[in-house]
Amino acid sequence: MNPSTIAATAHDAPLLDAAALAHAGRTPATPFRIRLADGSELRVLRLLRVLPGRRVVGEALTAAGEHRLAKLFIDHRAARNWQRERDGIAALAAAGIPTPALAAATALEHGGQVLLTEFLSGADTVLDHWRPLAARPPGDAEAVALLRPLFALLGRLHAAGLSHDDLHFGNFLCHADRLLLIDGDAVSAHGHGPLAEPRAARDLAMLLAQLPRTWDDHVAPLLAAYAETQPQPPGPSALAEALERERAWRLRDYLSKCGRDCTLFKVAKRFDRFSAVLRSEAAALAPLLAAPDRHIDTGIALKRGNTCTVAKVEIDGRPLVVKRYNRKSLRHALSRLWRPSRGWHSWREGHRLRLFGIPTPAPLALVEERWGPLRGRAWLVNEFCAGTDLLALLDPASEPPPPIAASLRTVFDTLHRERISHGDLKATNLLWDGASLQVIDLDAMQQHRSAASHARAWQRDRRRLLRNWPADSALYRWLDAELPH
Known part of the structure; x- marks a missing residue:
């Protein structure tokens, strides 16, 4: 159903309040109406994001027929979070950082708060554009062209003395050839002038951590875009330390989510x-x-x-x-x-x-x-991966074709750098799908805390892979020379 049809039927939609929305959990039925403190009604046509029991974000129509993005704050911390969002939007606007304009900020009848911003019809996120590019080789030109403006915008944010506590590709909007930063709740002001190095390094690391680790040797153009707009970029040492902390936190957080009920x-x-x-x-x-x-x-x-x-x-x-x-x-x-x-x-x-x-x-x-x-x-x-395993695909008498060779280097360099061992690295557990090298059969895979433990496991992996081909073959010699020792 398109938005105009939804709007036409929303007049008869049920009237809810903050308590009813909190009780609805992840799936409040739309469309619905909600009454503001001044007695007017807001019609929510469709949902864009729900934090169960805390916040509901959706496309809405005001009583005057204005199209808006509505953020409904519905828990016991509604007033505080609503004020933080309002202050963050104001700080972004004052610094000239593109963000959807604030249209109204008021209370809901019977508790809760609402914040309305301009609705950008046809807008999508950088994450939407990134997903089809994520599987491409690291440093892909189109992917770099997509990401450079994000880092330049982050540089502008830091040059204005602002930080953002939730930097990810989904918080950057693309609309009418403009890039906008959203989620004012995560914005903090730290005085005039460039942001101090520790906080700037943390923000920059947060954005870099959204990239696969296979990109580690390909981020120079992104850092250059950041430095063009931020006169005092963090030093390499501070950035490296912040990136290590951010990645460790992100890994723990993500792996814990895969075993508990959450948005993902x-x-x-x-x-x-x-x-x-x-x-x-x-x-x-x-x-x-x-x-x-x-x-x-x-x-x-x-x-x-x-x-x-x-x-x-x-x-x-x-x-x-x-x-x-x-x-x-x-x-x-x-x-x-x-x-x-x-x-x-x-x-x-x-x-x-x-x-x-x-x-x-x-x-x-x-x-x-x-x-x-x-x-x-x-x-x-x-x-299902329809690829062909390397034992069937590769000719022992010759080196791998260039695309497969490049993928082998990237995959094994990343595995080695992250101290990951496979545990059963047969050639049949590596599939070439025509674009990338897919690693399968992960039953014995392990990320090692100890360098010594990883070194022993890595040598076993290495020997197991090489054992698939004769020791005097060209393929064996190439793998022995190219794979990390």
Whole structure:
């Protein structure tokens, strides 16, 4: 239904208040009406973002028929957060940083606050533009052209003495050839003149951390764009320390989210069952998650082993891979009861690799049998990768073709730098999909805290990969020379 049709039907929409919106959780039904403190009504046509019980953001019409973006603050901290948002927008406007103009800020009837800004029809975020470019090689010219203006705008923000506590690609809007910064709630003023180095380094690191780690050697153009508008950029040492802290926090935060119910993941826990699924995939995968074995039995078998069964299945014409982690024997089952399942381990490591920018088929869902704290079988659902494994693809008598060689270097340099070992690095666990090298079978993958532990595991990985080809072959010699020692 288009916005004009929604607007036409919104006159008969239910009248809600802050308490009703908080009770509705993640899915308030739209359209709805909400009454302001002056007695006028705001009609919310569709939702753009919901923080359950805290905030609702949506496209709205005022009583005068004006099109607005509405932020409804509905929890016990509504007044404070509303004031912070209002102050942040004012600070951005005073500094000349493009942001949607504030139209109104007032209270709701029966508690809560609302803030209205201009509605930018047709606007999208930098994240929307980044997603189709994310899989391209690091330093891709189109991706750099997209990102340079973000860093230049951040430089302008810092030159004005402002900081932003939530810098990510989704908080930059593209509209009518303009780039705008949003989320005034995260903006703080720190006096006149350029921002002090520690805080500037923190903000800059926050934005850099949105990039895959495969980009580490390709950020010079982005830093140059920042320095063009910020006369006092943070030094390399301060930036490196801030980036390390930001990445460590971001990794912990993201990996914790994949096991709890949140905006990104839908998680359900019962005494006898645990399930986690990307929230965007929950509806489509519901039939599969309800009966994974039935889909395995009717799918195309890829592997039938004692410890795991793998099948290719189709859901609404979309190919997926389901991997069931079996129990070989009673003794094996008892030994695994208290430990996280191999399915859980693969689920986490898949999300770790993708956060780092290392290609791997997207992990979509996980189901585990449970008996309270004890764990049984597990089912992992991944995107299907139609690539060819390196053992079948590469000719031992010659070096890899340039695209595959470049991808091999990028993947293994990143794995090595991040102290990640695979644990079973056979050539059949590396797939070339025509554009990137996909790493699969993550059951034994590990990110090491100790350099010594990683060095030992890395040498085992290296030897296992090289063992796929004769030691006197051109391919073996190339890999031995190019892979990190």
